[in-house]
Amino acid sequence: QVQLQESGPGLVKPSQTLSLTCSVYGDSISSGGHFWSWVRQRPGKGLEWLGYSDYTGSSNYNPSLRSRVSISVDTSKNQFSLKLTSVTAADTAVYFCAREVYGGPSIYWFAPWGQGTLVAISS
């Protein structure tokens, strides 16, 4: 059974960099075929796709965040990470990591998801 687990600080100061790591269990990032993704949910709001990286490090990001977000993979540790720079209170959210599965032409889905981690931006 594949499981994902987010880790990182729950409080970040404004203008600093938010850094989270997702540990993957039961699957190997280096086996390929999946997109290692981050999704966030601001309090009381919907899901927001942040971006993904594949096992080679090729990545794709939400255009609204592209200048501030980066996602990287560490195949040696079977982890992937999110960095979001210059954070403000608007970046306060629950951050989920998820594996996006490619199921054939035009078929993608996210499974599983991590349980999510709340990151508050406050001084």
Added chain:
Amino acid sequence: SSELTQDPAVSVALGQTVRITCQGDSLRRFYASWYQQKPGQAPIVVLYGKNNRPSGIPERFSGSDSGDTASLIITGTQAEDEADYYCNSRDSPGNHLGVFGGGTKLTVL
């Protein structure tokens, strides 16, 4: 970038059938995936591709697609189906960005 539009809220009587829709141009090129999220929990996928249910998802969950609209259909809705539902797809074959619908809060009466 592409957008996916969902009704903010839908209600259904216990045991009845409900359709939750998701509309967007990207759905002409990509299948939607559907996620159920209950308060304080991570989303789980309930449907993907051409009407595929992951193991453990009840048969009462099904889907249909027509043009730019995807639908999640719950037949014989149960009280435990009360949740927020989100659709997702890639935006275009050229960009491959992800996009979520705004979510539909399903209330079971």
